[in-house]
Amino acid sequence: MNGMGTNRLEAFSDGVIAVIITIMVLELKVPRDTTLASLRALAPQFLSYLLSFLVVAIMWVNHHHLLHSARRADPRLLWSNNTLLFWMSLVPFVTAFMGNNCWDARAVALYGVVLALCSLSFALLRSAIIRHHPDDGDLVRYHRGVQSKNLFSMLLYIASVPLAFVDVRISFFIFVFVALSYFIPERKLAESTPASPHES
Amino acid sequence: MNGMGTNRLEAFSDGVIAVIITIMVLELKVPRDTTLASLRALAPQFLSYLLSFLVVAIMWVNHHHLLHSARRADPRLLWSNNTLLFWMSLVPFVTAFMGNNCWDARAVALYGVVLALCSLSFALLRSAIIRHHPDDGDLVRYHRGVQSKNLFSMLLYIASVPLAFVDVRISFFIFVFVALSYFIPERKLAESTPASPHES
Amino acid sequence: MNGMGTNRLEAFSDGVIAVIITIMVLELKVPRDTTLASLRALAPQFLSYLLSFLVVAIMWVNHHHLLHSARRADPRLLWSNNTLLFWMSLVPFVTAFMGNNCWDARAVALYGVVLALCSLSFALLRSAIIRHHPDDGDLVRYHRGVQSKNLFSMLLYIASVPLAFVDVRISFFIFVFVALSYFIPERKLAESTPASPHES
């Protein structure tokens, strides 16, 4: 597996993510009539579609940003990337599951589980990339800063699972909050993040 | 988000648009028999497919043309692009909705809403790109000329929404008219467009 | 529309063709049981899938070969390419229509119509590209040779439409014959093709 350029890894990941983000719309069931009631019944599906589009778009941006620092497509990088793509590929499924079942607590909890696993895969991918730069202290420090933010998102996603059974709106708020937190440019955030235990 | 090349942004957008334009055909329900009646019943679906293929193909051409002037993938560019892709991703849904419901007024109006939102996103994307060129008067003047045309299309799409309830053929005519207007090469049009208020 | 490189045109076309060739498999209805009868009932669908995969794969190879000679993505090239992609995008539909209806004469005839329109679009695309080379006699002569073959395939596809009502096996034989004829390397064929009227 030596000799695989990161370019092709990026191109393949882009292809998979482009398909993921687009096929979700196929799960928006087209109503057979045009009554307002039929359209209103689509609201929970549309909301979960909108949320997932935002989440996957952010993952795409982060993925690009992350692979930018990759030096080579070694097996560790390759398979943490494939693991990430696997969990991301389940987003259309849980999106439809949540939408079709009107944001039922169990469906929202499952959505949280999949997002938490995506976050975990991102963290593993970042670890694989940090190992490519044993000598570049600045870059490692930067990535460890983002890693902290990544792990914090993962903890929030994990919390969203039991909280869905309290009130699905809490979980929904967590999903939106984590998404919006990624609009703060990462470098600035990395500077203001308190040093993680690993950094000392 | 610094460091994202516009190349990868283009490649990802191309992937998403390629999937959008192609999965629309999955909404053409394959008849279970081959009677002429079954095929004739497909006519409204086929017409909406043809229209949407044309519309998305034009959007792809314009998108390419527009990104050609982008200097860097800054957050503003990135997220106006993602907004555009989101509204474009709904085109297969409204295409099927309009086709399955035989061009019912409400379905046509919703189609107009989605195209208007695509136009608005294009205008926002163009604004983001104009900001990359504070010093290049010619390019800015060119893009502002196209912007006027863009905003005019958006107004027509907005008008198509209430007009669908008068007669869906008016809205259909608007959709086709706007599409055909894009076959006039843009540079020539930009030269002949009266200066917009912003240009003075 | 000046300034569009042919590279991006190729990349977009590749994306669309990759999706077309792959989503056809979604029309192979997965049987709910595993009796031999259920699998046998899939035979006509599988045969039409196999045929269409071959046809689209050949179109992809020819498309690549053809765009290799394109100098610039002018509007004429761009829109003959989009026309080709439109007719190709209907291949999954007619494939499923033919498969689901057990190669009924009307379905086979419609399949022939779509392939004939793909052939016509290829001929228009080739004309657009020949115009890029007013001075290169050898290249023009080569493309005109392939053009003759292209037009001959189109005539065969047109003939397959009425012949389907005589016996669908004749049309099937035509589809397979045209496909196999493309395995003969094109340059050799171009050399052995009698000069077309346009060449003289």
Add this chain to the structure above:
Amino acid sequence: MNGMGTNRLEAFSDGVIAVIITIMVLELKVPRDTTLASLRALAPQFLSYLLSFLVVAIMWVNHHHLLHSARRADPRLLWSNNTLLFWMSLVPFVTAFMGNNCWDARAVALYGVVLALCSLSFALLRSAIIRHHPDDGDLVRYHRGVQSKNLFSMLLYIASVPLAFVDVRISFFIFVFVALSYFIPERKLAESTPASPHES
């Protein structure tokens, strides 16, 4: 067909494989309710999805690795590649077939047949590429080593077909075993593989 770069062949294959690996998730039927029984009923589908994602991801890695040695896209390479893509495109179908029918023996056997045909296509593709290097003894020796492993996987897949009728768990074990064997880096394996008859 001379003049086709291997780059575009790779890009097209990547596109097809990206769509294949992603559309499989569309076959995971979204339950209409959120009872544990509904989710539990998904288990066989989820397991077959997970297995196929792993299998296709490994095929993608191997495909990249293999095409790395290709010199030119000659017809032999092109069509062995298209043959491979054809059999790979059936993976989503057999995955859904196996999942929907709860790993019934016939469905598992068909899955084995398709994987065996993918393996065979890989072997043909590798033969086509070995011919590009008549003079490079080291590279040929390396590819022949991997070829032995490839053929051994194919034999195991062939064996999985009748063994599915004994106990589907044996076939499942074979699928997983072959997949895991590809995590051993190929170069090392090639060195430790006993010389094949062709190598002498």
